[in-house]
Amino acid sequence: MKMGIGEIYSLEALSENNTCIHKLHPRVKLLCAFIFIVIVVSYGRYDFLGLVPCVLYTTVVMALAEVPFSMLLKRYLVALPFCFLAGIANVFIDRAPVITIGSVTITAGIISLATILLRSYLCVVAVLLLVATTCFTDITNQLRKFHVPEIIVEVFEMIYRYIAVLVTDAKSMYHAYVLRSVKKNGIDIRHMGSFVGYLVIKSFDNAQRVHSAMIVRGYGRSGPIHLRMVRKMTVGDWLYLVLVPIVLLALRIVHPL
Amino acid sequence: MHMADALLSPAVGGTMYAVSGAALAYSVVKIKNTDLSDKKVPIMAVSGAMVFTAQMINFTIPATGSSGHIGGGMLLAALLGGGPALIALACVLAIQCLFFADGGLLALGANIFNMGVIPCLLIYPLIYKPIVKGGMNKIRITIASIIAVIVSLQIGAFAVVLETMASGITELPFSSFIILMQPIHLAIGIVEGIVTALIVSFVHSARPEILDQSKDGRKLLNKVKTKTVVITLGIFTLVVGGVVSLFASSHPDGLEWSIAGVTGDTELATKGTIFDAFASLQEKLAFLPDYDFAHGGIGGISGTTVSGIIGALITFAIAGIIGLSISIYKKKHKREY
Structure with a gap:
């Protein structure tokens, strides 16, 4: 981390x-x-x-x-x-x-x-x-031009953006964990399941909320906007x-x- | 397990690109057919980002004092189902390769195959799914995850060995490479299997619908499709094996091989006054000009001289000087404005 x-x-x-x-x-x-x-x-x-x-x-x-x-x-x-x-x-x-x-x-x-x-x-x-x-969008648009399937490019773009959100979440969880434990330089393997598991649940919910918000604002309605640029x-x-x-x-x- | 460009030949890299590309295309078609693609995209993306993040979290391995991180192929498959997991993992690998120099651009195809296609399209439907089929519970999930992860890491490690050997860049003999790779990945596999089991069973106990959703997605596939995957992969493996061994047999690599086919030599003959002038200049400047690198038996070294080493040093120096002068020039130029 x-x-x-x-x-x-x-x-x-x-x-x-x-x-x-x-x-x-x-x-x-x-x-x-x-x-x-x-x-x-x-x-x-x-x-x-x-x-x-x-x-x-x-x-x-x-x-x-x-x-x-x-x-x-x-x-x-x-x-x-x-x-x-x-x-x-x-x-x-x-x-x-x-x-x-x-x-x-x-x-x-x-x-x-x-x-x-x-x-x-x-x-x-x-x-x-x-x-x-x-630019990241230039690369992904170029991938679209090379006929890489839209779903792959879209997932690629989103993972890249979600990483920041998840790393922030994971980092604060990690800090909380380390502060409450003595002399540890990592997460105990016993707690790994609940640690990552909780991260999974939290971020699945977040992702769905973010995605609904994006769709409400018109995402994906008329294809990727910047492709024309x-x-x-x-x-x-x-x-x-x-x-x-x-x-x-x-x-x-x-x-x- | 990320393979680097430096250890792959273009022939092997290209072949693996074709194989992984086909597997990805198959997954895309499969997802489109299930008609869940719109809802699946954010979930796939966030799971991919999660695997990326999880790889940054080190966990301590009890009694050893060392730490490790998870690979995540089987975890993704358990959460999303095989096809979507492959797509998400391929994207994670692409991001790692582009932004973090973890695995190479040419090796991306091989890496997707070793860490994505094997666990998601091969081991997941063949081992994980049959074990948890009778109903999800903690014990089944644990057994399925551990076995599936260990098997896919073993096959993945074996694939790394095969791809490296077919590229012919390392001198390591096949047997010792295998002895080196398999036990290490057995240890990694056990730990990753346990971690995967812990995560999946936690998600199962807290929010079973997350796993069930992907199960519904899977129900749309009937047995015939799973069979198709296996058969397609089997054929591909044979083709790959054939093509790779063809390339690897006696020719160091495709490009050199094709040059040899054109000119009858692995290097093009250089003729003309400019080359002669340079050659004589080189001879005059060269330090120990006639010292030959080649001592019969070492195939790749072709009569290079020590002057070459000096030449290399000079080239490095020139590169450095050009680089420095461009940046100095640029800085000055900026100050003027």
């Missing part, structure tokens, strides 16, 4: 900036992020050097979009442990020496660990940059959508390092 609500929505807060990256069409950003990840993941498992130029892309976008590096790094560190565990095994198993610099021998396992870590950095940052530069692709958008994948593919194929 360490994460505050401010932290949950901090990335979204950045998406209200107005830089050249923010101004790109959401479709372009969504597709480019996806293409970037597919290309990054397609590099071979020892291909550390091949991946390095990809760092250029994320760094440039990060700087242009004015996204603070520390914020991305913090989230990358959260994602790190599993990748590290899977990669560290390679170090012990794959001991074939590859290069020796002085008395230090670098094995294939170390290279593949480094590759996994760099690769996960690139993937994580690509996704976070997408979210930090695109999605703008057309400009020449710049098309250029970005064509050029970035070409450059990335070229890097993938030419392999400059």
Whole structure:
């Protein structure tokens, strides 16, 4: 329960900036992020050097979009442990020496660990940059344009908004619980049922009330209102959508390092 | 159990996207047919948000001093029924992937399958439902939840192993990976099963209509539909197994494989004066230019030199400098106005 609500929505807060990256069409950003990840993941498992130029892309976008590096790094560190565990095994198993610099021998396992870590950095940052530069409603409207079923998009939107409500509720319940118990750093498993169970009941009722209130005010009567606000692709958008994948593919194929 | 992009190959990621997409589409159609979709949406959303929140609440595991959190697939299924639970869980996973770097965008399909499709569409109708069918009570709910959660976590963990192996990124041998994953997830499964049982039986005793509602939704499905789910999933599993093993057999990944098909080599030959110029420049600048990475037997390393490492460092430095100068330029620019 360490994460505050401010932290949950901090990335979204950045998406209200107005830089050249923010101004790109959401479709372009969504597709480019996806293409970037597919290309990054397609590099071979020892291909550390091949991946390095990809760092250029994320760094440039990060700087242009004015996204603070520390914020991305913090989230990358959260994602790190599993990748590290899977990669560290390679170090012990794959001991074939590859290069020796002085008395230090670098094995294939170390290279593949480094590759996994760099690769996960690139993937994580690509996704976070997408979210930090695109409004939430832009993303969901784009999903609608991609013909994702309405019910999925709607649930997706609502979960995202309900999280704040639920975390606030859960937090105050948690505080109340901790204040009444001695020397505990979590909820006793015996009380977990009534704790979450009560949260379930409370929020089901809340959700139905909120939803009725929304319907009374006209929600869902004429389809999502902001869908009409999605703008057309400009020449710049098309250029970005064509050029970035070409450059990335070229890097993938030419392999400059 | 969230898989990261870094451990998946595009072929496996894409296949899993197709499978989970099909399962999601199936659930959407099913919900539309039951005609409860309007009422279900807020309930699904709030349950999803609840699972998200519940994952943030750590509970203490007695006698170990350590703490854990729940996964929530089976809990959602018990509250909402299989199809809606899958949709809600998929949305939770998407939000975790987009906003919290928990699991990757490419791995989303695999994660939805491992943590959503398996418990909601497979284990829930096959194990949970038959046990509580004869009438809900505390004992039945407890037994059903614990068994169902343990089984779905075991299968889920096994799926993670298969997907990782098919991607061929980790060196870990299949057997030791299995030995590592299954017992850990047995322990997690027991705890999560107990927690799920506690929550569901609390909701059952306090507000049984919440669970009953989803039961009514389920009544609209007859046995044939459950069978269809199982059969469809079975076919999909076979297809996936076939496709994945095809890709994983000898080719490191699809893109490299297709490049090899086009040019006869895994890397395109680079010709032309510019490349030659760069190559000679690189040779002159390179430190230990002819030192070869490749020592027969290591497939992926293709004759890279130490100069490459220096090149990598230089690229990092250039990236850093470009990034810094853009942000410095931007800051100055802003001050001017």
